[in-house]
Amino acid sequence: MINLSPRGARSRMRWAGAAAAVAVALSGCTGAEPEENVPAGQIGGNLNFWVGLDTVDDASMAKYKSIYLDPFQQQYPNVNFKLSPQNNEGLTQKIQTALAAGQGPDLIPLNSSVAIPFADAGYLADLGGLAEQENWKDTIFPWALDIGVVNEKLLVLPVSYETLVLFYNKTLFEKHGWQVPTDRASLEALADKMVAAGVTPFANANADYAGATEHVLSCMLNQVAGPGKLHDALKGQISFTDQAFVDTIELMVSYFQKGWFSGGVKQYFSTPDTQKMAKLANGQTGMFMSGSWEIGPMNEYFDDSGNQWDWAPLPPLAAGVPSNVFPLAVGDAIAVNAASKNQSAAKAYLKWKFSDKEANWQAIKEVGDLPLPFKFDAAAAPEGIDPRFLTQYTAISDASLAKRVGYVTWTSFGGAAESYLLENEDKLLTGDLSARDFLAGIDKAFKQDQEKGLIPPVFETTAR
Secondary structure (H helix, E strand, O other): OOOOOOOOOOOOOOOOOOOOOHHHHHHOOOOOOHHHOOOHHHOOEEEEEEEEEOOOOHHHHHHHHHHHHHHHHHHOOOEEEEEEEEEOOOHHHHHHHHHHOOOOOOEEEEOOOOHHHHHHOOOEOOOHHHHHHHOHHHOEOHHHHHOOEEOOEEOOEEOOEEEEEEEEEHHHHHHHOOOOOOOHHHHHHHHHHHHHOOOEEEOOOOOOOHHHHHHHHHHHHHHHHOHHHHHHHHOOOOOOOOHHHHHHHHHHHHHHHOOOEOOOHHHHHHOOHHHHHHHHHHOOEEEEEEEHHHHHHHHHHHHHHOOOEEEEOOOOOOOOOOOOOEEEEEOOEEEEEOOOOOHHHHHHHHHHHOOOHHHHHHHHHHHOOOOOOEOOOHHHOOOOOOHHHHHHHHHHHHHHHHOOEEEOHHHHOOHHHHHHHHHHHHHHHHOOOOHHHHHHHHHHHHHHHHHOOOOOOOOOOOOO
């Protein structure tokens, strides 16, 4: 299988803030700029396009071109792509170096905490006129569009979105008559039953990507402290040292100390992704807290095992935390190079990207891409799309519209808090850092981000 997706479990989208909602960004627009209103047949010229791939080879390039470029050129035949294949590893740094030299691609893929620095450096073109022309404020989820606003300008567009859920080995559950947990009591009772049956409760491990602990931490923050507390902390209304966050960290650490993740902290640090997924698929482990991006690997490993998997919303683990809540995150994003000599073609690509639903479905089906941040229409799916993918994204879409949502650290925290978290979260598991000291560090770093205006817009939640 050719992996064209730059997201993967080891490369989550990380954001470093924005200063205003997109409504503000669009309110000052007097209309579309001339280059945004050019008829398709009149748009041409060269478009420098960096293709980020996990594996750079002819087969991957051909597949990428057929999915992400050829449909565009059917509508804009006069645009000539100047392709530059790049390995995803270190791609952000390469782009930053090129932009600093006044070069780089016309379209900038973003998968790191660079929105604010790139904007402050003047690298990103204003997309407000294009957004107004295309009426994106009424089609793209407001929370997703808001995240791309920096200094009251829309500079970045999210091209996928994701959530955190509970995956589980359905075959194993049916064999033992286990039920999917719906609260703390049922989760802890199930974990004890699994241990008694020789099954490790959670497959999570971080040998291949140390930052994977952040996925577990974000799950627990939404399950224990809850989205309401997270919202208030992100707005600066309460401190991250609040007792609800202390309870979150202490409960997470206690689960690790019980050996519920990979069988123990030592195994958690030493188990690579291949073993982690194989153990879940063959029933050595039962559940997996992670994100929508795992659907592809789940299918791959479970197909080999002959077992079946399924998913469920994360269960609330504290009194007052609602159920059926979906933490929201941006997956991949894109921007236009402010120094581009062909912004008409670059913005035409974005216009196509957000209007060609058929091409998006093709990418979902053929390479496991994630949906654009629009209301999800499962009825429009072509044959062959995994029904579990459809049910999951229908649920995320419905939750987005109802604001029954939560927050993840890599999308909603600022850069300093995010860096502190990544550098120190594993010290919690080894006992080298207490919950209170860890949260004091988070709170200090968060306030630094807040003072500099580096906190992304905090979307509202009804999950209180």
